[in-house]
Amino acid sequence: MEMLDIFLGSAGKALSNRDIELDLEDPDRITVYRTLKTFEQKGLIHQVMDGTGVTKYAICIDDCDDHSHHDEHAHFRCEKCGKTTCLDGGITLPSDIPNGYQIKNAHLVLEGRCADCS
Ligand SMILES: [Zn+2]
Ligand SMILES: [Zn+2]
Ligand SMILES: [Zn+2]
Incomplete structure (x- = not known):
């Protein structure tokens, strides 16, 4: 429960295992x-691949449930402070996908400066 509070308190920001451990009193x-x-399976948080090689998680902003995730949105990574946030709004998938290919996940990472750093 304490961990869910951490996610809710930093809405939209992706957190790594280490970020969460630092926020807990007795990690x-x-x-x-x-x-x-468990949170991921329940559709509360989703994995964020931001190109740093570290798996991060963020609270789901889309209509996720314990059966499936629908987190087809872009992520933004600030090159200065390293913060990764979820961007609301879907991403457009290419329409000319070869026959027989099935898309399961889409990861789009935008890089630049966040509002605090620009
Ligand atoms: Zn999700
Ligand atoms: Zn920043
Ligand atoms: Zn996200």
Whole structure:
């Protein structure tokens, strides 16, 4: 529950396992990991690939439930402070996908300066 508060308190911002551990009073790496997996399965948070190689999670802003995620939105990574945020609004997928290909996930990362840094 404490972990969900952390996510809600930083709405739209992607957090890594380490960010969350730093915010907890008595962090336990395994519990943090398991809780993230549980939240993800319940459709509360989604994985964010921001090109840093570190898996981050952010609260779902789309209509996600415990069966499927619909987080087809872009992420923005600030090159200065390193903050990654979810951008509302969908991304347009290419219409000419070869026959037989199935898209499961789409990751679009925009880089630049956030409002605090520009
Ligand atoms: Zn989701
Ligand atoms: Zn910034
Ligand atoms: Zn997102």
